[in-house]
Amino acid sequence: MNYGDTFRTAGVGAAAKTAPSTSEPDHFGLSDSYLYPTQDTGSFDGDDDHYHHHHHRYQRTSRRKWMYYTLLGVLVVVGVALGIAVAVERRNNNSGSPSSQSSNQGGTGSAPSGNNDKNNDSGVPRSPVYEILQPFALRGGAEFNNHDSYQFKALQYVEAHAVAHNTTSTTNAQSALFTDSRIVQRYALACIYYATYQVPTTWTGYRFASRSLLPWQNSTGWLNEQFPDECDGWFGIRCDTQTRQVVELDFASNVLTGTMPPETALLRALQILDLYNNHVYNVGAAGNDWLGNLTNLEQLFLGKSPFVTIDEGIPTALSRLSKLQDLDVSYTLYRGALQPSLFRNWPDLVYLKMGGNSYNSSLPLAQANLPSLKYLYAEYTDLHGTLRNLFVKAPSLVEVWMDRNPRLSGSLPTNMGNDAPGLASVSFTHCNLTGTIPSSLASIPGLQQVWLYDNALRGSVPTEFGALLGLERLQMEQNQLTGTMPATLCQQVAPLGRLQHLTVDCEEIGGVPPEVKCDESCCSCCGPSCITNGANMGAR
Template identity: 30%
Template sequence: MAALSLYLLLSWVFLLAFFRTRLAEVLCHEDESSALMEFKRSFRMNTTYGWQCIYPKVHSWSLDGSGDCCSWGGVKCDEVTGRVIALDLSSSCLSGTMSPNTTLFRLVHLESLNLAFNSFDSSPIPYGFSNLSRLQYLNLSHSNFSGEIPHDISQLSKLISLDLSYNWEEPLHLPNMGDFVHNLTGLKKLDLSYVNLSSPLPSILANFSSLTLLKLFNCGLNGEFPVSIFQLPNLEVLWVDDNPNLSGFFPKSHWDSPLKSLEISSTSFSGEIPTSIGNLSYLTELMLDGNNLQGQIPVSFANLTQLSVLWLSSNNLSSDTLEWVVNLTKLTFLGISDNRLSGGLPSSFENLKQLECLDLSHNDLHGDIPSTLWNLKNLQRLFLDSLNLNGTLDANDLFKLGSLKSLYLSYNNISFAKTFINATSSKLLRLCLDSCSLTEFPQFIGYLSELVVLQLQHNKIRGAIPRWMRNNSRESLYHANLSDSLLTSFESNQTNLPLPNLRYLDISSNLLETILPVPPPLVEVYNISNNFLFGEIPTSICEVISLTVLDLSNNNLNGKIPPCLGSIGRLTLLNLVRNKFHGVIPHVYLNSCTLEMIDLRENQLRGIVPRSLGNCQMLEFLNLGDNQINDTFPFWLSKLAYLKVIILQSNKFHGPIEGHLSQLNFTGLHILDLSNNNFNGKLPSKLIQSCHTMKVIDGQDMLAYMTIFQTINMSSTSSMEFYMTYKMKLMNKGMEREYEKISTILMAIDLSHNKFEGSIPKLIGDLKSLRMLNLSHNFLNGSIPSSLANLTMLESLDLSLNNLEGEIPQQLANLTFLEVFDVSHNQLSGPIPRGTQFDTFGSSSFAMNAGLCGSPLPNKCTNGDNAPPPSSFKVDSEEESPFNLDWKIMIVGAGVGFLVGVVLGSLIIDEKSRWFLHFSKRMAKGWNR
């Protein structure tokens, strides 16, 4: 009987299991399978979408056969009810617009939804998630959503994990984060990275005791970070980096939490790093670079023995020892650059066997490089530039680092021993030895077979460029900078450079005395300026069709400019300044012309300005000064919408300007120099009236300069940013000055030394951002218009050597930035204004005007003295002069205070602009220095 009972029981269990299995096989509900199929049909499968597309899971979806949606890819059903409870379509190659009425909202039993790594074509996240009241996991990251995050997501009170991160093409935005998270108190993971929050972090997050992960990378956070969030009892990951307006401090004491990854890079955190940070014994990643942290680096860092990444760069931290580092034996990345480290490099660095990247650059470290550093076999990137290191290195030691890819030793005082070199296994890609006081080429360079970037600029290397330099890196070299040294020639006068993949070549500012070397066929940036090159430009240079920047300035090149230069399809910058070119400017500029800068000044060019330059729609800078061009004003230049600088000074331009102009549009013009020509007729009022940029004071950054940018592809996975600032020569405050940089706030008009006649138009007073105005040496008559007092930014006004008459308007005394004022050699009369700047001008500013009276002239006015000082005039105290950074600030009296007189002119900077983007800030965000 017992055996029979056991048999029946087992049979019953078997039948239950059988029927449950059978039921599970057919439990998919028709309404849910229908909803899923409609969702599938609303998108296309784009398998070419790149790394985000792994496998189109919906390919397995079909209503044929059993139509059981529970067996479809990415779909999970409840085993008992057969309801769809999870949908994971991440990396499924979905492409298209998400419908506002998406059928996903009919899957009301969903507990988990993952649509990450798809492309929803910048469509908004649809409103309706409140229908999915059981949802615990929601991931819409990396899927190209845009617009405002629908507020009904905040009603999903059961949410445990919410990820809306990295929809960066048109970032999502969330108006009120505090209201949004108010009901989501059960959250364990919250990632809103790249969501535009533009608000302080809500303090309510400090009550989310279940939170284990909080990522708010690059969210526009501002205000002060709630310090209590650091002490959440379960928080393991906290990222708030790249929020530059977010301030905060670390807990000063009792900081003990399970944090494993803490990233607060590129914010405005300040104060000291507390000793209690040593209690965070679970930390594996700590990134605090790019803040305002100060004080001593606590030696308690030695307790963080689980750390694999430590990044403290770009702060004001100090330490006279690095011995605490040697306990951190699991470190793979260590960066403490741009701080105030002092002392020497510890020999015990060799304990860091796992180290892959070491960056100690830009500190006050000194002494020799310890030999034990060469025992770090896993080291791939070593940055010791801008320290005070010295001594002689043995290249064979370098090659012990078989994994080394990047070596930066720039701005030290080192040399290399001449020893036998075995570099056959070297993987070195980037070698930077600029400003190391080298007197000869390090021989080991010729043994590097994979070298991509070579920087040797700003050294004292003499003689010829040896052929062995390119022996093994002939195929690999992309970037070579040998500028600012004492090189005189190429070995054996071999000016052809067989480097087939070279993209960037700078040999400028040397002593090269040879014909122009034609660059290799793929070169994009070629700078060989400031040498002693002679002869003509060979037409074969036009075969380098990849050229974007060509700088041959300051040489002794002669002959005619090859006409084909205007036809190089990608050419962006053409600089031929200070050579001996003659003949006409090339007349062929194609409709596809990409030139942004043309500088041909100080040559012997003649003829006219080629009208085909009008095809260069991107042109920003045109300088034809100091030539022999014989033409009328090229009024058709007004069609070039981006034009900022026109310099035609010291040529043979002639004729009237005003009479030939009708519709003009010099909207973006910053600088117009037509001086030292033979223009005549009235001042070009229509031209001046069209200069709309000069009419607006928009508070631009004084330290911003007119610059040309280029991105050069170094390989399929990396690129380099290159920039060059525009340069010019301009009469400023009575002196001709060289500008190595042109500030974006410099607005100047120079029409001097021509034959303009008639009166000064009142509309010049509309150019409120004008800094310099020179109308001297013309035949102007009439009175000085009082509207010039509207030019509140004006620093230099020269109206000398004309036929102006009447009084100097008293309102001009309100120009409180005015440093230079010259109305000499006119027919002016009446009292000289008193007060503010006018009390600082000498008698030469007013000389040869018989009718003028009052200080500083010896003849007194009949009323006893000058006119009374003008009433006070409100001036923005934050504005500064953009001229002459080397001029001293003038003190003009107790009533005026300090005059703002610093400027951008005469800024002659010997140091070249840095062409290579040295590195990203963190390995986790793409470190590739």
């Protein structure tokens, strides 16, 4: 259904060519007195006769009686007319009055609707906008009864927007703004705005204390009358050029506060949602599970925004996003054990960033379906257990960083070369890995970066590393390695080769011989100082 047709059917504004009956208010809460002003009630038919007869009361007695009854009849008629006029005026005043929408770059203006009373006891029908949105209201429309809610404010905006732009000169392009799907889309966007624009929460109270909340860093076009089409000029929005459905919301580092509303899931065509580095405070199932309804999402970035769980870890609702390719949930305050079901439905996932949270569990990859995963970042996550299934269940891995997980134990998988032949960068620092460095790691032809410092690895450095012509970094200090650095590996050190950083426990301390013999012409750094001087920080 086209909303413009519904609007004109309602007989509102310039589209209505004849004055409607004053016995019914219009469907948008605008009184008939606004559309068609009531005539001056100061004069009525018969007033001149009344005046004339009143001033000729000294005429003949035979006419006086007739005039008396005539005057009495006129007074009755006038009284009835006055009573009707007063009643009509009172009804018009009670049926609502228009208010204009103020707009600025932030778009904080809204226009009230007179028909959104709590119980609708008057029997007055809701507006066409309400009738379109009610089936999509997450609480069945009850949210519109609270006039302080962001949903009510969003409804007001959409109604006012419809009133402002529906005219007899509406073009085809303008009519397209008022299809049912566009009304729902605009409502969802207005909900996002009112729920996240300078809205205080427990989180903002903690982060900003008594400081005033800042507005969005960029709100260009949002709810601004100069930009009636959300697909043209609204910051952070990209729409499909054919369907005009929103396919991308990019709010990265845009100072969103409040709570990201579940009405966001009404944007069914959304493919990219970027909320990286904001202050929206979404807690528990209510704050997170709606994300699973965005089933067309291909990219979801929540990193450094407080999407909080207490005992679920990464919400299993995200497993419904079967089209996901990129997922960043790092440093979101997700807490709790990772569930095996989470990883079963991501066949297209390429990028997974999940570090900086507290999972306090193993990485449940035994039943995972991650054939396309190339980039995995799970540092500082309280993971424990072994890496036994890591590369078997993700054979396409190119880069794996799982640093600062001291409860990760066991050895590096011995069949890494066969299970992950495309590896280019691995990092398992500050863990508790034991065993030897498997030669299969050193036999991966495209390997470029290896960080293994601060573990409990033993044995010698595999000679196979000397065949890695593309190796740029190999850091192995603070382990229990012994022996001599292979001469073939030293030959790859720059400027002869591409190896820029080669570090190991090669210093003599208090007369005690180095654990690994490696002179300064080969090793770029020796011992714990290689970690503390930030030698690896620039590359990461």
